[in-house]
Amino acid sequence: MGFLTQLFLHPLAWYHAHQLLAGQLGVDGLLGLSIWLTLYSGQLTLANAGFMAIGAYASVILTGGTTSTGPALAGVHLPLPVATAAGMALAGLVALVIGLPVLRLRGVFLAIATIGFGEALRFGVILNLGITGKGQGLNNPHATLTSGITPIWLSLLVLAYLGWRLTGTKTGYAWAAIREDPLVAATEGIPVARYKMLAFVLGAMVAAYAGALGAHLSFLIDNNDYSFTTAINVLVWAVVGGIAFVIGPIVGAILLTILPEVLRFTQNYREVVNGLILIAIVVFRPDGLITRYRGRRRRWLGRLVRRRSAAPPGTAPVAAPP
Amino acid sequence: MRNTIQQLLNGVFIGSIYALFGLGYTLVFGLLDVLNLAHSEVFMLGAVVTYSLVALHSVPFWAAVPLGIGAGALLGLVIEFVALRPLRRRGAPPITALISTIGVALVLVALIEQSKAGGALAWLWRDGANDVQFPPGKVPGRIFHLAGLTLPATKVAILVITVLLMLGLGFVMTRTGWGRAVRAVAENPRAARLLGINVDRVITATLVVSSALAALSGILFGLALNDISPYIGRDQVELRGLAVIVLGGMGSIPGTFIGGFVLGLLESITILTLGTDVRAVGFIALFVMLVLRPQGLLGQRERFAERV
Numbered sequence: 001m002g003f004l005t006q007l008f009l010h011p012l013a014w015y016h017a018h019q020l021l022a023g024q025l026g027v028d029g030l031l032g033l034s035i036w037l038t039l040y041s042g043q044l045t046l047a048n049a050g051f052m053a054i055g056a057y058a059s060v061i062l063t064g065g066t067t068s069t070g071p072a073l074a075g076v077h078l079p080l081p082v083a084t085a086a087g088m089a090l091a092g093l094v095a096l097v098i099g100l101p102v103l104r105l106r107g108v109f110l111a112i113a114t115i116g117f118g119e120a121l122r123f124g125v126i127l128n129l130g131i132t133g134k135g136q137g138l139n140n141p142h143a144t145l146t147s148g149i150t151p152i153w154l155s156l157l158v159l160a161y162l163g164w165r166l167t168g169t170k171t172g173y174a175w176a177a178i179r180e181d182p183l184v185a186a187t188e189g190i191p192v193a194r195y196k197m198l199a200f201v202l203g204a205m206v207a208a209y210a211g212a213l214g215a216h217l218s219f220l221i222d223n224n225d226y227s228f229t230t231a232i233n234v235l236v237w238a239v240v241g242g243i244a245f246v247i248g249p250i251v252g253a254i255l256l257t258i259l260p261e262v263l264r265f266t267q268n269y270r271e272v273v274n275g276l277i278l279i280a281i282v283v284f285r286p287d288g289l290i291t292r293y294r295g296r297r298r299r300w301l302g303r304l305v306r307r308r309s310a311a312p313p314g315t316a317p318v319a320a321p322p
Numbered sequence: 323m324r325n326t327i328q329q330l331l332n333g334v335f336i337g338s339i340y341a342l343f344g345l346g347y348t349l350v351f352g353l354l355d356v357l358n359l360a361h362s363e364v365f366m367l368g369a370v371v372t373y374s375l376v377a378l379h380s381v382p383f384w385a386a387v388p389l390g391i392g393a394g395a396l397l398g399l400v401i402e403f404v405a406l407r408p409l410r411r412r413g414a415p416p417i418t419a420l421i422s423t424i425g426v427a428l429v430l431v432a433l434i435e436q437s438k439a440g441g442a443l444a445w446l447w448r449d450g451a452n453d454v455q456f457p458p459g460k461v462p463g464r465i466f467h468l469a470g471l472t473l474p475a476t477k478v479a480i481l482v483i484t485v486l487l488m489l490g491l492g493f494v495m496t497r498t499g500w501g502r503a504v505r506a507v508a509e510n511p512r513a514a515r516l517l518g519i520n521v522d523r524v525i526t527a528t529l530v531v532s533s534a535l536a537a538l539s540g541i542l543f544g545l546a547l548n549d550i551s552p553y554i555g556r557d558q559v560e561l562r563g564l565a566v567i568v569l570g571g572m573g574s575i576p577g578t579f580i581g582g583f584v585l586g587l588l589e590s591i592t593i594l595t596l597g598t599d600v601r602a603v604g605f606i607a608l609f610v611m612l613v614l615r616p617q618g619l620l621g622q623r624e625r626f627a628e629r630v
Contacts, residue, residue: 044417101613108357108416109572109616112564116609119561124602228561232359232424239421268441271432279405279425286414 003261019146021261023217026152028257030210032237032249033159034203039243040167041199042179043103044111046231048207050118051091053226055208056215057132058087060140063216067133080144084212091208095201103196118231126223137222144216152213156250159206163246175199240281242288251290324470329590335477335546337586338484342539343559344566344578345491346532352573353508353528356419360401361536362555362563363430368394368537369544369554370434374446376460383461387541394537398529401426406529407522427556434552453551461545480542487535488579495575504528508573565604569611571618580619 006014015022031048038045061072062083078086102113126132166172174195177185186192215221234253241252259277263270281289343365350358372390375381381389405422435451437443464475495501506514507524515521543558544550562585569584570577585604592603611618 105612105616108351108355108420109568109612111357112568113609113612115561115564116568116605116612120602120605120609124606127602236421236424239417268436269432271436272429275425275428275432278428279422282414282418282422282425283405283408283412286409286412286418 003264018261019149020217021258023146023149023152024214025254025257026149026156027210027214027217028234028237028253029156029250030152030159030206030213031234032241032253033156033163033246034206034210035234035238036163036243036246036249037199037203037206039238039249040172040179040246041175041196042182043196043199044107044235045114045200045203046111046235047095047098047114047117048203048234049226049228049231050114050121051095051204051207052211052214052230053118053121053126053223054091054094055084055087055211056221056226057126057138058090058208059083059212060138060215060221061131062086063140063142065138065140065142065221067130067138068136072131072133072138080142080212080216084209087212088205088208091204092201095204096197099197099200103193103200115228115231118226119228122223122226126226132223135223137220140215140219140221142216143219148213148216155209155213160246160250167246171195171198236278238288240278240288242285242290244288244292245290248288248290252288255289326594328471329594330587331471331473332477333586333588333590334583335480335586336589337583338481339539339543339546339582340559340562340566340585341579341582342480342484342487342535342542344563344570344582345488345575346535346539347563348567348570348573348575348578349491349528349532349535351567353504353525354406354419355416356406356423357564358401358423358529358532359420359560360397360405360423360426360430361532362560363427364394364397364401364533364536364555365540365543365559366434366552366555367397367430368540369550370447370540370552371537372541373454373456373544373550377454377457378445378448387538390541391534391537394540395530395534397430397537398531398533399526401533402526402529406525410525431552431556447552449551451552453549455548455550456545474546476542476545480546483538483542484579484582487538488575492575500524500527562604565608568608568618571620574618574620577618577620584619 003014006017031052034051035045035048059080060083062076062078063080064077065072098117102110102117105113127135132138167176174185174190177188177190178192178195182192211226233256237252237256238249239252240256241248241250243249256278260270260274263273266273285291343361346364347358347361350356350361368390371393372386375386375389376383401423405426406419409419409422433443434447437447438450439448441448462475462479466473466475466478495504503514503519503524506517506519507521511521514524539559540554543554566581566585567573567578568581570579570581585607588603588607
């Protein structure tokens with residue numbers, strides 16, 4: 001039976017056939033939420049994969065994960081929630097330390113610096129430390145598999161609700177102001193650096209949380225799961241979904257994670273179709289799938305007018321986030 | 323000692339490929355403020371096209387190289403018309419152009435890696451995800467020996483080509499009308515348009531030149547390292563190219579040149595002193611550079627302040 005038909009007609013059967021995918025969807029949704037926090041405050045950071053790795057490795061090591069030569073940390077068997085909290089704390093701390101110098105950068109430069117952080121962490125630290133199993137990865141005998149799925153989706157729902165509520169608070173308004181214009185925000189008395197750091201650290205902790213829960217869906221964790229490709233994927237989800245609302249990146253993550261499964265019928269050319277769809281979405285909905293409703297008539301008019309006198313390159317994007 | 327010199331020399335050779343690759347990257351970034359993430363796949367396709375012409379269609383090497391470069395230039399047009407121009411027309415935020423070029427990159431890698439003997443693209447590529455090498459004897463492979471050092475002709479040629487192209491491009495950018503037009507568009511597209519510059523044409527031409535350079539560096543890479551696969555772009559140069567343009571200063575041509583050699587030498591030195599994985603070096607250098615001197619080695623502080 002087709003993937004989608006089954007999903008809609010027999011959701012329970014679908015769930016039993018695709019449990020790992022269901023867990024993965026929730027983890028990807030959490031990652032989308034983590035990058036939304038920084039994008040919403042106008043910062044293009046791509047360190048999420050790195051923080052995800054910190055959460056994943058820390059939680060697996062602390063719950064008694066093993067390297068190929070023996071236990072990673074002999075005698076330590078913390079319960080999963082404690083280990084997860086420790087991973088999140090570590091990620092938040094690292095974010096605080098690297099955020100101090102890095103958050104002064106903006107735009108693509110911030111993106112590149114955070115990519116540099118993620119890959120330096122992977123190649124420089126994870127691949128060289130004995131405790132992380134070097135290149136061999138870690139075995140995770142305490143993987144929770146199916147019982148891990150409910151907590152993942154529950155926390156996604158809770159965090160999405162909190163994120164939505166956050167946009168209406170002082171913090172949310174400060175982030176939006178900084179995104180629109182940091183200089184104006186600063187003259188309004190908003191402590192720009194502090195709010196940027198808050199978004200960055202919160203994003204890092206959510207990413208670490210996603211990493212920890214995701215790692216416990218599998219018996220082996222490998223550094224390749226936290227690479228540049230992952231970081232870019234998370235960004236793609238957010239941009240495709242749109243960042244106006246917290247639900248945007250989550251929807252983007254879920255849609256784009258499910259897309260390759262739906263495209264199975266295209267067989268060998270699955271990735272090709274996947275890429276084409278990505279281009280089409282971005283070209284036809286440059287602000288993302290979920291945007292503020294601006295009124296049908298005005299949009300159509302706007303589109304007609306804009307077609308006549310195309311905005312010169314490099315000028316129009318200035319006003320648009322992020 | 324001799325080994326040390328040989329390693330440093332290898333660093334210079336590989337650095338010149340990085341520089342050549344970074345050159346096209348930085349041209350587009352300097353003009354549009356867009357990171358063209360399909361650049362590394364043009365690099366890959368340049369190598370693949372040249373390989374297929376030489377190995378599968380018995381085209382002489384010297385005829386295959388210009389065709390490979392031409393294929394790259396054509397891809398530059400595709401990137402412009404499919405991924406960049408529609409977004410400019412809609413006044414989309416610059417980040418979306420990053421995503422659409424990722425889409426192009428995904429499509430290119432998937433097309434090559436799925437292509438096997440008997441498939442629709444078998445005339446171009448038959449080896450799926452595997453690595454191939456240029457058939458020996460069909461490509462120039464002379465090796466010079468000088469004072470106990472090994473100097474393969476291809477690697478020396480790469481160094482010479484990179485230096486010449488760098489000088490040539492520097493000349494075009496600073497001394498010709500076309501170069502002035504490019505710099506004007508980079509500075510302020512609207513003002514450039516008011517002055518009668520055809521902005522779209524300048525951008526298209528830059529994409530074509532940049533992609534031709536990427537294809538050329540891909541061909542040289544395939545030749546010098548004897549390794550061609552659908553993943554050479556993604557795995558070998560995509561992030562190193564970023565490191566190169568950050569080290570040199572984004573948008574700066576001489577900076578990219580120096581950045582390439584700095585990265586190549588840093589990697590050699592790491593191999594010499596630590597003897598381990600060199601991949602971390604570029605990222606650490608990149609990170610440190612952005613934190614300490616974000617405008618890069620040769621970037622200008624004022625222009626950078628405007629852009630950041």
